[in-house]
Amino acid sequence: MDIGVVDLSRLQFALTALYHFLFVPLTLGMSFMLVIMEAIYVMTGRAIWREITRFWGKIFGINFVLGVATGLTMEFEFGTNWSYFSHYVGDIFGAPLAIEGLMAFFLEATFVGLMFFGWDRLSRLGHLAVTFMVAVGTNISALWILIANGWMQNPVGSAFNPDTMRMEVTDFGAVLFNPVAQAKFVHTVSAGYVVASLVVLGVSSFYLLRGKWTAVARRSFVVAAAFGLASSLSVVVLGDESGYTLTDNQKMKLAAIEAEWHTEAAPAGITLFGLPDTSTRTTRYAVKVPWVLGLIATRSVDKEVTGMSELVLKAQERIESGVIAYRALDVLKRNPTDRTARTVFEAHRNNLGYALLLKAHIADPGKASPALIASTAWDVVPSVPVMFWTFRIMAGIGFLMIALFATAFLLASLRLHMTARWFQRFALWAIPLPWIAIELGWVTAELGRQPWAIDGVLxxxxxxxxxxxAMLWTTIIGFTALYGTLAVIEVRLILATIAHGPVEDPLETAPQPTDTPALARAA
Known part of the structure; x- marks a missing residue:
């Protein structure tokens, strides 16, 4: 084992995943916003809504291409950088990814061409159906990927086979309906809807500030305000549900997020602010709100939220049990028919992965001392300061998005969105915020699983x-250069599209009137 190679492999995958995830949320959200806009065109028959749909469709198309290109790289990395992972759990992890490629990717890839080139070849209703299929394809793609990722977080429906020395599927239905995967899916796609809504809102605000293409901008503003408000509310609600699943399935992650070093009397209070100190295993300057964490995490007033110290003791017990399984498995390698070893292994098999944690400190976990087992048990605690602050920044931005879209919806309802220049400026400058929250959410989810590639298993x-x-540094530098170039190209294309505006008819190039009474009547 080379820790430097492991860290570099993690760094490369993190960089490519974070970069890929810049495009995915916008694709998820924009696809359904296009459906809404085109549905209005189909119902009203007004040409302005066709123009609106085609304009935002261009931005969707640019983003879609980059999302596909960067996503393919990540799938290859499972074989190039994480080959033992692929060997050990490939029968389970590979199935959702294969289904995603065969079902979702080909679905959206087929219909996206019809969406862009079928405007004059399909009926209005037919083209709307095509746009809807593109949206369904993009979101189903996210579903299968998050089923795979959810299994990494909560490896249900699978078991280790001592005959093949690999993990195998025992219940694909359990993998498919994994509660962690389902919670992650609805939370992730809702976050994508917020990203798309704010992009539309911000660009529309930019046009309104400039007094250009206001007929398109004011209508896009209204759609984004309504869709964004519903999406931002759902992000918080579904994020709470996602957190609730941690109570049953990833207690250590929850405890690290909340810097719960020790179990409190139920119901536990939530720490709004504090400085987690890993050396003393305390949180300095903690500002707590009583009861809130217990109510959120357990939906009750009498259930505990287990602290990290107590979870470490449980991990120590599981490592001890895993060592017994490891020793029995060693016997089975030499003599697969040994019934005594088989019986012992079956009794402790669920903790085998915990014994593997010892390999970071000793070649043969079967020879680990009680002191080494006790110290290794603390390896299951992720970086508490990182978890604590990434979650709070993410949550803070989430609540800010609710306030932003509620204000936008109120202004649009009162027909003041055309003249509220203070809000238009704020909406424009706020565009990066949901991306920051999403990237921090990914960091929280993935770092919170450490030290596991597959929670409790590997x-x-x-x-x-x-x-x-040297190999890893070469690819890291190469990917950084390539992705940096692609990022510059995409940003320039999107900015050029925005600068060109939603104009398809040359007669529409003149700026729209900006006098307040006329705008109020137009709204």
């Missing part, structure tokens, strides 16, 4: 390929 440091630091 430690991250055992999952990588046999590579050298």
């Amino acid at each position: 430690p991250t440091f055992l999952a990588n390929s046999t590579l050298t630091p």
